[in-house]
Amino acid sequence: MDWLLEADGVGQKLGVMLVAILLFVVVMGLILFFVDRPKNTPRWVVVTAFTGPAVLLIAFGLLYPGIKTIRDSFYNRTSDVFVGFDNYVTAFTQDEFQIVLRNTAIWVILVPIAATLLGLIYAVVVDRSRFEKFAKTLIFMPMAISMVGASIIWKFMYEYKPASRPQIGLLNQTLVWLGLEPQKFLLDAPMNTFWLIVVMIWIQAGFAMTILAAAIRAIPDDVVEAARLDGVNGLELFRHITVPSIRPALVVVLTTIAIGTLKVFDIVRTMTGGRFETSVIANEFYTQALRQGDTGLGSALAVILFVLVVPIIIYNVRQLRKTEEIR
Amino acid sequence: MSQAVPTTPDIDAPEGSRGDDTKAPRRTRSDKAARRLTSKPASIIAICLAVLWTIPTFGLFVTSFRPPTEIRSSGWWTSFFSTDYTLDNYSDALFSGSTSFASYFINSIVITLPAVVMPITIALLAAYAFAWIDFKGRTFLFVAVFALQVVPIQVTLVPLLTQYVDWGIAGSFWPIWLSHTIFALPLAIFLLHNFMKDIPRELVEAARVDGAGHVKIFFVVLMPLLVPAIAAFGIFQFLWVWNDLLVALTFGSAKDVAPMTVRLAELSGSRGASWHLLPAGAFISMIVPVAVFLGLQRYFVRGLLAGSVKG
Incomplete structure (x- = not known):
């Protein structure tokens, strides 16, 4: 049965996959079969059968590891000596980690605002255009691509060659065409963080556009018409009618992108690996916990991430609830 | 959470089913005309932005069909003048x-x-x-x-x-x-x-x-x-x-x-x-x-x- 754990070759891998799915179906089927067998199964048996697998998995995979990580964050790198808040002190005071925190702050401020703004402009413009569907699809496409794929796309955009040689990257070529010096976009701190941020904005603007366009479309026509009759012009209409009407959607978009940005890992990992002062908390967690083997510090970084994400999610969920009630 | 999201966006809603006839029967003819008038510059901006958004992906797409030596020595935009595309990269990569x-x-x-x-x-x-x-x-x-x-x-x-x-x-x-x-x-x-x-x-x-x-x-x-x-x-x-x-x-x-x-x-x-x-x-x-x-x-x-x- 070794091949179940060490599948080698296409056939075996697909075989393992089928076995896993079949095994799963059989187990689930058996559970359901026995629950339904006698007509009057006690209720607790039914409930356990239905919720048991999910509750068990969540307890094992989310609850227990979460508590374990919080505990580990107060222990040393091999989690056997209690060190109090030392890991947190390191994370907040050492120079290299201060850069990480600074970068995370820049990401989480810039990305949501820029992506939402672009998405909003685009939603307004595209609503009046003829190629609406086509244009929207193009803008939205980066959402479907993996962040790894997006990073590779942009790595080629940022590619640098010395001025004496022909450029490979379009951005540097544009600089050369304009008569400027080519830049090492990904190497020169602190600007390289901004170039990484551009990739995230590129991905998220489509998401913002989609939701905001739908919200704009939901504004009642008579409101817009009444304003028009009162002689309100385009820009005023946008400021006094459109933006207030879609405020809840704006908040949802901003917070959702902020959550995604806090946890951004793939882009930094793929483009710079966190070197050249570009690391963020989510990437530094990976480096410390899984590459450097410093469980204590890694756990502390994960907990910091957790603490930063929770209030935004709570706010987001509340906002969603509110818009639900209004509707 | 789709229940809670304020609006169901369908970015692929067919053009005809837009508010024009179903949601707002009261929309007047002059209003429609106004809409059409505003559409031209908006269309141009929309297309420009969409193209701008697609260039990076398109560039990599073109690059993926170029011979290795050219990928390393020149930009993808130069390849339009020398149509030397190949599928070798794909078979090699795979x-x-x-x-x-x-x-x-x-x-x-x-x-x-x-x-x-x-x-x-x-x-x-x-x-x-x-x-x-x-x-x-x-x-x-x-x-x-x-x-x-x-x-x-x-x-x-x-x-x-x-x-x-x-x-x-x-x-x-x-x-x-x-x-x-x-x-x-x-x-x-x-x-x-x-x-x-x-x-x-x-x-x-x-x-x-x-x-x-x-x-x-x-x-x-x-x-x-x-x-x-x-x-x-x-x-x-x-x-x-x-x-x-x-x-x-x-x-x-x-x-x-x-x-x-x-x-x-x-x-x-x-x-x-x-x-x-x-x-x-x-x-x-x-x-x-x-x-x-x-x-x-x-x-x-x-x-x-x-x-x-x-x-």
Whole structure:
């Protein structure tokens, strides 16, 4: 049965996959079969059968590891000596980690605002255009691509060659065409963080556009018409009618992108690996916990991430609830 | 959370079904004319932005068809004057020993399918119990499951990895499947529960009066109505797993199980001999999600909205 754990070759891998799915179906089927067998199964048996697998998995995979990580964050790198808040002190005071925190702050401020703004402009413009569907699809496409794929796309955009040689990257070529010096976009701190941020904005603007366009479309026509009759012009209409009407959607978009940005890992990992002062908390967690083997510090970084994400999610969920009630 | 999102965006709504005739019958002819007038500059801006947004992807796409020496020595925009395109990069990327993306592609498939089927099935059962069976502590349990959505997966990785190593299953597909299943559950349960709650109570009651058991109600009455919800979540989960890097890197960085994203990220960090295969490799990995996206746009957006807070 070794091949179940060490599948080698296409056939075996697909075989393992089928076995896993079949095994799963059989187990689930058996559970359901026995629950339904006698007509009057006690209720607790039914409930356990239905919720048991999910509750068990969540307890094992989310609850227990979460508590374990919080505990580990107060222990040393091999989690056997209690060190109090030392890991947190390191994370907040050492120079290299201060850069990480600074970068995370820049990401989480810039990305949501820029992506939402672009998405909003685009939603307004595209609503009046003829190629609406086509244009929207193009803008939205980066959402479907993996962040790894997006990073590779942009790595080629940022590619640098010395001025004496022909450029490979379009951005540097544009600089050369304009008569400027080519830049090492990904190497020169602190600007390289901004170039990484551009990739995230590129991905998220489509998401913002989609939701905001739908919200704009939901504004009642008579409101817009009444304003028009009162002689309100385009820009005023946008400021006094459109933006207030879609405020809840704006908040949802901003917070959702902020959550995604806090946890951004793939882009930094793929483009710079966190070197050249570009690391963020989510990437530094990976480096410390899984590459450097410093469980204590890694756990502390994960907990910091957790603490930063929770209030935004709570706010987001509340906002969603509110818009639900209004509707 | 699609229930709670204010508006259902369908970016693929056909032009005719827009507010013009259905939602606002009162729209006047002059208003329509005004709309048409504003459309020209707006159209131009829209097209410009869309083109700008697509250039990076398009550039890499063109690059992926260029001969290796040219990829390393000149920009893709110069290739329009010398039409020297080749498919060699794709065959090299897929089958040559240095990259062999074909085997990583298989890994991606092997990882993704069970990681979609398992959480949906488990979540359907749990959601059914939370929605239609009365039991003590139901509300508490449901709120607890929902609240655990806020746990970022980073918090769980190290203890989980330790556990898998203890069990001796680290390095196989099992930890990856198990982890993706676990991480998907809170959201899946929450979503499917909301959809189940929307199904009229009389339908379920009627089936109960007829003597149907839970299993029968579940499969005969509820399942057909749940197809759109399952599709939306299924597509979201499919893309999430297919595009994931963090989970795969943590539990499956070994060559035998690593998916495409892991290999691409690794190759992107090196400047080795197969660097020129990166564009082709990237497109091989993108084909699947882009096809899903173009084919099932409506579900895709719904799923994306629903999953946007996922950890």
